[in-house]
Every structure is written in C-alpha cells, then in structure tokens.
Amino acid sequence: NEFANTVPDKAYAASTSRLMKLLEVEDELAENLSGYVEKLKRKLSIVEKSLCNLKAKHIQMKMDYETYFGNPLNSFSLIYRLSSSWKMWLKYTSESQKEELEHIDEAHRMRTQLPTSSDLQMASRGIDELMAYYKLTPEELGVGNLSGYTRPETALSSLDCYALGEFCIQIRKDALAEAWFNASLRLFKENNSVYNVYDFSRTTIDTSWGALLIKNNQYDAAFNHFGQSSLSNISREVQNQFEEDLGAKRNCSAKFRLPNHLHCRYNSSTSPFLHIAPLKMEEISTDPYMVVYHDVIYENEINWLLDNSDFRTSLVGESQISTLRTSQDMPFGANSGEVMRNIEKRIKDMTGLSMDLSEDFMLINYGIGGTYKMHYDFYVYSEPLRFLRGERIVTVLFYLGDVELSGSTVFPFLNISITPKKGSAVMWYNLHNSGDVHQKTQHCACPVVVGSKYVLTKWINELHQTFITPCMKDSNIHS
Ligand SMILES: O=C(O)CCC(=O)C(=O)O
Numbered sequence: 260n261e262f263a264n265t266v267p268d269k270a271y272a273a274s275t276s277r278l279m280k281l282l283e284v285e286d287e288l289a290e291n292l293s294g295y296v297e298k299l300k301r302k303l304s305i306v307e308k309s310l311c312n313l314k315a316k317h318i319q320m321k322m323d324y325e326t327y328f329g330n331p332l333n334s335f336s337l338i339y340r341l342s343s344s345w346k347m348w349l350k351y352t353s354e355s356q357k358e359e360l361e362h363i364d365e366a367h368r369m370r371t372q373l374p375t376s377s378d379l380q381m382a383s384r385g386i387d388e389l390m391a392y393y394k395l396t397p398e399e400l401g402v403g404n405l406s407g408y409t410r411p412e413t414a415l416s417s418l419d420c421y422a423l424g425e426f427c428i429q430i431r432k433d434a435l436a437e438a439w440f441n442a443s444l445r446l447f448k449e450n451n452s453v454y455n456v457y458d459f460s461r462t463t464i465d466t467s468w469g470a471l472l473i474k475n476n477q478y479d480a481a482f483n484h485f486g487q488s489s490l491s492n493i494s495r496e497v498q499n500q501f502e503e504d505l506g507a508k509r510n511c512s513a514k515f516r517l518p519n520h521l522h523c524r525y526n527s528s529t530s531p532f533l534h535i536a537p538l539k540m541e542e543i544s545t546d547p548y549m550v551v552y553h554d555v556i557y558e559n560e561i562n563w564l565l566d567n568s569d570f571r572t573s574l575v576g577e578s579q580i581s582t583l584r585t586s587q588d589m590p591f592g593a594n595s596g597e598v599m600r601n602i603e604k605r606i607k608d609m610t611g612l613s614m615d616l617s618e619d620f621m622l623i624n625y626g627i628g629g630t631y632k633m634h635y636d637f638y639v640y641s642e643p644l645r646f647l648r649g650e651r652i653v654t655v656l657f658y659l660g661d662v663e664l665s666g667s668t669v670f671p672f673l674n675i676s677i678t679p680k681k682g683s684a685v686m687w688y689n690l691h692n693s694g695d696v697h698q699k700t701q702h703c704a705c706p707v708v709v710g711s712k713y714v715l716t717k718w719i720n721e722l723h724q725t726f727i728t729p730c731m732k733d734s735n736i737h738s
C-alpha cells in the first residue's frame with residue numbers, strides 16, 4: 260500500500276528501545292504541564308481572593324452607603340482602588356499570563372521530538388498485523404485483551420479506536436474500520452468527559468462511520484449515524500454520492516409498496532365545511548404524518564393557473580442557475596384572484612391550519628430530465644424567513660397533470676414514491692410535534708423521463724398555528 264515505503268522520521272514504532280526514548284519525552288511533557296498547572300492554580304487562588312475581597316466591600320457599602328462614604332477613609336480607599344490598584348491588578352494578569360505562556364512555548368518546542376504521522380502509520384500497521392496473525396478483534400483490544408493476556412489498564416481509549424478505524428479506511432479494510440468505530444463509540448459512551456479539550460465527540464465518530472457506509476451504498480445504516488446533525492458534516496463529494504444514488508438512481512426507479520396498515524377514507528372533520536363536502540384522502544405515513552388527497556384541485560383551476568403563468572428559471576440569489584432544481588417557477592399570492600383564494604380555502608380544509616404568514620404559492624414546471632434534488636422543505640437555520648414566519652410546518656404539493664414517465668416525488672427514508680396524478684395533492688408535516696425538524700422528510704423530485712410536470716406548492720408556516728396544532732412532548736424523539 261501507499262505507506263509501505265515511507266520511513267518514519269523517528270521510527271519510534273520500530274523497536275521497543277526507541278519507545279523508551281518516547282517515555283522520556285512524555286515525562287518531560289508531564290513535568291512541563293504540571294508547572295503550568297501550578298501557575299494556574301496560584302493565579303486562580305489570587306483571583307478568587309481578590310474577588311472575595313471586592314464583594315465583601317460592596318456588601319458593606321450597599322448596606323448603608325451614606326454612613327460608609329461619610330467616613331473619609333472609605334472614600335479614599337474606593338478612589339485608590341479604582342485609580343491605582345486596578346492598574347496593578349491588570350499588570351499582574353498580563354505578567355502572570357507571560358509566565359504561563361512560557362510553558363506552552365516549551366511544549367511547542369518539544370514537538371520536534373514527538374512522533375509524526377508516519378510513526379503513527381507504522382504503529383497502526385503494527386496493530387493491524389497483530390490482529391491478522393492472532394485473529395484479534397477491536398472489541399478484545401478495546402478492553403486490553405491480547406489473546407487471553409488481559410490487562411484492563413492497557414485498554415484502548417475511544418480516541419485510539421477511532422484513529423485505528425481511520426487507519427483501516429486508508430488501507431481499505433472497511434469492515435474492520437466499522438468494528439473499530441463501533442468499539443470507539445462504545446468506549447465514548449462509557450467515558451466521554453476526558454475529551455472536552457480535544458476536538459473529538461460522538462459526532463466525529465458518527466460522521467466517519469456514516470461516510471464509510473455511504474461509500475459502500477449502505478444508506479439506511481448511514482442514516483442512523485446522522486440523525487439531527489444532518490449530512491452537513493460529511494464532505495460535499497460523499498453528500499453528492501448519497502443524494503444521487505439514494506435519490507435519483509436507486510429510488511426513482513424503485514416501486515415502493517404502501518404500508519398496509521394505513522387506509523383510505525373521506526376527510527370530513529378537519530373543517531366544518533367538510534361535513535357536507537368530504538375530501539378523498541389516503542394516509543401514507545403516520546410519522547411524519549403524510550396523506551394524499553385525490554381530486555382536490557379542479558380542471559378549471561388548473562387551466563386558470565397555466566393560462567396565467569409566466570415562468571422564470573429557478574435561480575439561486577440574483578443570477579446563478581440552480582443545480583439543485585432544474586425547473587422554472589412562478590409565485591402566486593393568495594390574493595391574485597378568486598381561484599387562488601378558493602385553493603387556499605381548500606388547503607385550510609385539508610390541513611385545519613391557518614394560512615396567515617404563509618409564503619406565496621409556487622407554480623413549478625419541469626422539463627425533460629427536470630429534477631429537484633434531495634432536499635428538506637424546512638429552512639436552513641439562518642434563513643431570515645424562519646424568524647419572520649416560523650418554520651415550514653406543512654407542505655402541500657398539488658399535481659396539475661399526469662407525467663408520462665417518472666417525475667415522481669420520492670421520500671427515501673420513508674420508502675415512499677408518489678406518482679404525479681392530475682388533480683391530486685400530497686400533504687405532509689416537516690416537523691415533529693415538538694417543533695423539531697423531521698429528518699425523514701427529505702425528498703426529491705425524480706427526473707422527468709417523458710412528459711412535462713406541473714406542480715403547485717404551498718408551504719405553511721408555524722408562527723400563527725399556536726392554538727391549532729397539538730402540543731406534545733416528544734422533543735428529542737427523532738424516529
Ligand atoms: O416536484 C416535486 O415532486 C417536489 C417539489 C418539491 O419538493 C418542492 O417544491 O419543495
């Protein structure tokens with residue numbers, strides 16, 4: 260492999276006698292660190308004492324400040340404190356800092372004696388050889404068990420196991436890498452407080468592990484490692500693979516069966532109007548809640564929308580053509596005519612939600628090969644609209660026509676694929692009841708193979724729903 264010919268700088272891992280040298284180096288480092296600790300401790304006790312003094316004076320002062328300042332010695336003391344002693348105090352802090360920094364500088368100087376990354380490669384390779392020869396597993400090594408010779412005090416740490424996992428990825432032993440990450444995660448759960456000073460957390464392990472699973476096309480397993488942290492921690496390259504493979508390639512041609520415990524019925528309850536004109540409704544998921552309505556937008560409405568449209572290419576910012584969406588769109592306000600008002604009223608009936616503060620309708624038209632790649636409908640956290648209107652709680656997506664081939668809307672984490680059917684609409688919740696974003700709502704519009712696809716979307720925002728939506732305590736549950 261690519262490391263086989265690299266000669267480690269210090270060759271610390273090459274023999275045990277070289278390792279003795281390293282022990283001396285670590286001794287020196289420890290001594291330096293304990294000097295640093297002593298200085299910090301002394302400083303801490305001085306700072307604490309001064310603060311205590313200051314607070315005591317203030318209590319005395321506030322109890323009866325007239326009497327206090329009636330005494331000229333007290334007045335003098337206050338003036339002196341703030342004019343002269345405060346300056347001395349500042350001088351002390353910066354001088355003591357200089358002394359502390361000497362220890363840090365010394366630690367930096369000692370870096371030349373430390374093992375380098377090629378030493379680490381060599382040591383990792385040593386462990387790997389050992390495992391191969393004696394059939395040892397990460398679980399065994401993790402607890403300090405070398406072929407039955409067990410020394411708990413030599414158990415590896417979570418960070419050690421993680422590093423060995425990363426090494427295994429480099430030497431293309433993916434299954435072994437997973438076993439190391441597994442051991443790392445278990446050890447991390449047992450004892451994570453020691454990692455506060457390092458840039459190492461559960462997310463570090465999950466990110467590497469998840470990226471490895473994506474590389475091996477194990478998308479569902481990978482998803483377990485991302486959860487709330489989304490995919491933003493992994494490299495763009497791996498994210499692209501994930502999105503393309505999972506969304507466009509795998510799921511756009513997959514035929515999902517709808518779960519059979521769900522059912523079709525007439526919705527006559529979300530609003531009083533539905534008692535006399537119920538809507539045909541097909542439940543397709545309960546978590547997140549998702550239903551398809553049939554015959555819910557009418558021929559004349561569809562014609563009006565298409566007659567009044569003036570499509571623009573979807574842009575990012577001012578001028579950049581989006582690569583996320585290859586479509587054209589046009590916004591429609593609810594006040595742009597009777598048709599829009601009627602549709603909005605119907606959405607109120609379908610969802611039971613308030614349309615105050617919701618964004619405009621968006622009419623979208625895809626051409627051949629037109630897609631909307633994997634995305635969430637909820638905002639990115641910094642989105643200013645989120646503060647204005649609240650998060651996008653519900654999406655309603657009307658299909659204004661059939662598409663001859665493909666062009667379905669796919670939710671890979673729910674195994675749901677919806678084929679556009681003229682007059683139908685799909686509605687789903689983007690948030691958990693707690694208000695947290697629901698990661699399983701990630702979806703895409705598959706490329707249109709033959710035909711053209713028209714959809715009308717309405718994103719309903721959270722802010723004015725306070726007295727409408729149920730308030731349930733399920734935060735931290737992200738199934
Ligand atoms: O066109 C589709 O099938 C999906 C559209 C969509 O996801 C969106 O507009 O947010």
Ligand SMILES: [Fe+2]
Pocket residue numbers: 634635636702
């Ligand atoms: Fe969407």
